Amino acid sequence: xxxxxxxxxxxxxxxxxxxxxxxxxxxxxxxxxxxxxxxxxxxxxxxxxxxxxxxxxxxxxxxxxxxxxxxxxxxxxxxxxxxxxxxxxxxxxxxxxxxxxxxxxxxxxxxxx
Amino acid sequence: xxxxxxxxxxxxxxxxxxxxxxxxxxxxxxxxxxxxxxxxxxxxxxxxxxxxxxxxxxxxxxxxxxxxxxxxxxxxxxxxxxxxxxxxxxxxxxxxxxxxxxxxxxxxxxxxx
DNA sequence: CAAAGATACATAAGACTTCGATGTATCAAA
DNA sequence: TTTGATACATCGAAGTCTTATGTATCTTTG
Numbered sequence: 001x002x003x004x005x006x007x008x009x010x011x012x013x014x015x016x017x018x019x020x021x022x023x024x025x026x027x028x029x030x031x032x033x034x035x036x037x038x039x040x041x042x043x044x045x046x047x048x049x050x051x052x053x054x055x056x057x058x059x060x061x062x063x064x065x066x067x068x069x070x071x072x073x074x075x076x077x078x079x080x081x082x083x084x085x086x087x088x089x090x091x092x093x094x095x096x097x098x099x100x101x102x103x104x105x106x107x108x109x110x111x112x113x
Numbered sequence: 114x115x116x117x118x119x120x121x122x123x124x125x126x127x128x129x130x131x132x133x134x135x136x137x138x139x140x141x142x143x144x145x146x147x148x149x150x151x152x153x154x155x156x157x158x159x160x161x162x163x164x165x166x167x168x169x170x171x172x173x174x175x176x177x178x179x180x181x182x183x184x185x186x187x188x189x190x191x192x193x194x195x196x197x198x199x200x201x202x203x204x205x206x207x208x209x210x211x212x213x214x215x216x217x218x219x220x221x222x223x224x225x226x
Numbered sequence: 227c228a229a230a231g232a233t234a235c236a237t238a239a240g241a242c243t244t245c246g247a248t249g250t251a252t253c254a255a256a
Numbered sequence: 257t258t259t260g261a262t263a264c265a266t267c268g269a270a271g272t273c274t275t276a277t278g279t280a281t282c283t284t285t286g
Contacts, residue, residue, distance in 0.1 A: 005244065006244095009243070012243090012244090046244080048244070048247085049245070052243085052244085053243090053244095070252095070253095071252075071253080072252065072253095073251080073252055073253075074251095074252095
């Protein structure tokens with residue numbers, strides 16, 4: 001099952017911040033692949049959603065960027081800033097609380113990871 | 114903490130379907146109050162979001178409506194259809210799977226309800 | 227008894243986010 | 257050499273939610 005995009009809405013930034021917190025630096029394409037891999041294909045980030053969001057994180061000062069050349073190919077790395085790290089914690093905690101609340105509303109059991 | 118609206122995005126229909134599945138029939142204002150109560154105020158549905166969504170559910174054939182008068186006051190009750198019940202199960206399951214996936218991505222523990 | 231607050235419906239314009247399509251270009255493998 | 261993967265990115269369209277607004281009734285309180 002691939003999750004409906006509506007569900008992923010609102011969690012994209014959180015996912016990106018968490019990935020960058022765990023991996024020092026990542027580039028766009030790498031992120032799409034990592035997410036696909038970690039979720040067994042259930043979440044597939046589209047570039048149309050990913051790049052605008054990465055740029056927004058940069059504008060907010062949550063990530064910094066650095067360009068590297070692999071041969072002639074450009075690779076733009078994104079790295080979490082200190083503010084970004086703080087924001088990541090906030091976002092992840094907020095999501096955990098949200099899920100706890102939704103469990104009450106929907107009366108669901110969440111399978112352990 | 115009131116959850117950022119981004120988080121609630123994509124879950125509103127699921128919440129409504131579940132509430133209606135548990136309560137035979139409910140009216141709009143009642144729904145906003147019930148959700149507020151069940152979530153200790155953390156999720157506050159606005160009418161601008163609620164009514165369009167209820168109308169959409171009706172157009173999709175997932176709910177039926179009936180009008181009652183309390184004195185001179187109109188109350189519009191929403192009731193789940195059979196299709197709506199099926200859709201509710203699908204949506205709730207999808208959300209549960211989504212949360213399981215997000216747990217892996219975000220490496221979180223979800224507190225029991 | 228008047229005013230305020232709660233109950234109850236609803237719409238509409240604007241903002242924001244995401245999707246799907248499109249574009250460019252390099253590299254590797256068949 | 258051509259296909260598929262890698263890698264960046266933007267843009268118009270679509271969808272959803274927010275804020276504001278509108279109408280009207282009922283209840284409580286000063």
